[in-house]
Amino acid sequence: MMEVIEDLPADVVGIAARGKIVKEDYENLIIPVIEQRIAEHGKIKMLFELHHFDGMELAAMWQDTKFGMQHWHDFTHLALVTDDPWLRNMTAFFAHMIPAEVRCFGSTEAEAAREWLVTT
Numbered sequence: 001m002m003e004v005i006e007d008l009p010a011d012v013v014g015i016a017a018r019g020k021i022v023k024e025d026y027e028n029l030i031i032p033v034i035e036q037r038i039a040e041h042g043k044i045k046m047l048f049e050l051h052h053f054d055g056m057e058l059a060a061m062w063q064d065t066k067f068g069m070q071h072w073h074d075f076t077h078l079a080l081v082t083d084d085p086w087l088r089n090m091t092a093f094f095a096h097m098i099p100a101e102v103r104c105f106g107s108t109e110a111e112a113a114r115e116w117l118v119t120t
Contacts, residue, residue: 014047026063
């Protein structure tokens, strides 16, 4: 299940995810919200909070990959909040390939992640 985090500035998109991420999450929530914000603000910042992550459908991974390639330069900062070690390690591994500044935060640092995005 995914939901938009509402209490952020207009140029910051926040998404909270729990459980398994499915293709419909991208089609019905993530893509429309992010594309609307990009249309309104140009480059944006992204907060992604993953709690009790239970994996991702292959179709959702494909949606993520396609969307990421289409909007490769539309993000200036990306913050991932998770306590999952493999997600943090995977993000750190790929961070140097992404043209945005990327940082990982633990769940106890969620407020610090928000502050970092708001003040950069």
